[in-house]
Amino acid sequence: MELVEMKKLQVQLDAFAGKDVYLHLETTNGSYASHFNEAFFNAGAFIRNVVINYELGKVIGDSPHRVGLKLPHGWVYAQGITHYEMDEQGRLLLAGHDGTGKLAVALQISETPFSY
């Protein structure tokens, strides 16, 4: 993965617009967050292989970045995106990695289902 380059990522988001794509969206603090700090309120969400079709995808300039996808009847967005990669299977993988190298958020889109 590489650090997000706004212009390149925007081109890739545009390329998936108007297509049926499989979505992976994940936010996490890790399963041990409340073990190491009992006062910590651990929340997260996970979606994998839900099909969406977005009309507009945008990456916003502040780093870590926010990425939003506008759907005919709704929205998808993620914040904290630092890295991206178009993998060898043509899937657009976006992720937010914190300073210790831990993944905090992932937003991925693909024209074929992700393994499950």
Next chain:
Amino acid sequence: MTIPKEKHVLVVFPHPDDEAFGVSGTITTHIKQGTPVTYACLTLGEMGRNLGNPPFATRESLPEIRKKELKASAEAMGLTDLRMLGLRDKTIEFEDDEKMVGMMTDLIEELNPSLVITFYPKFAVHPDHEATARAVVRAVRRMEERPKLHCVAFANNTLEVLGNPDTVYDITPVRDQKMASMKAHISQTAWMLEEMEHKLAQGDTETENWLTKERFYNYRWDDDFEKSF
């Protein structure tokens, strides 16, 4: 405490590396004593958070990396019967409970182990650990002749509620193999191992103790975690 010879040992954990920290010395010792050991690992740790910064892997490439690490850990322990059961990390508790019990029952009936090792329900911290522990306990509970059930517990209230472990093995003779098992999972353990080796080099006895002692609770059937299932 020396490790008694068993007929067959079945170890059930959900994630690659769950075996390394808590029980790899015990597994290695059983294998050295000629006891067959089966490790059933339920997932490939697909949701691991250590992906590096700069990243060395993606959410999609991590499972293959962790599968290789799991195989390397098995090799370090001398373990030849490694079963990867194909569930997905962080989803075990959402599987059908009866299906999970069936999976465990099939393994136990096939292998007929004299000892089963898993986590202790309600003292296992991670939701996958808890779901694995529940499934194993339920499967064993139904058996007419139950194998021994040794459980790993590490919730913050373990000592307070369960007291001291029933069994503590000194695995110093196989320390190198345990280190090799932990190092095999380098993608997830690098940071932790670096800190540990630093403390060991300073002669920190608490860390040495943590490394060379493996602790188990006998599952308490008279204080079962649920009344019925």
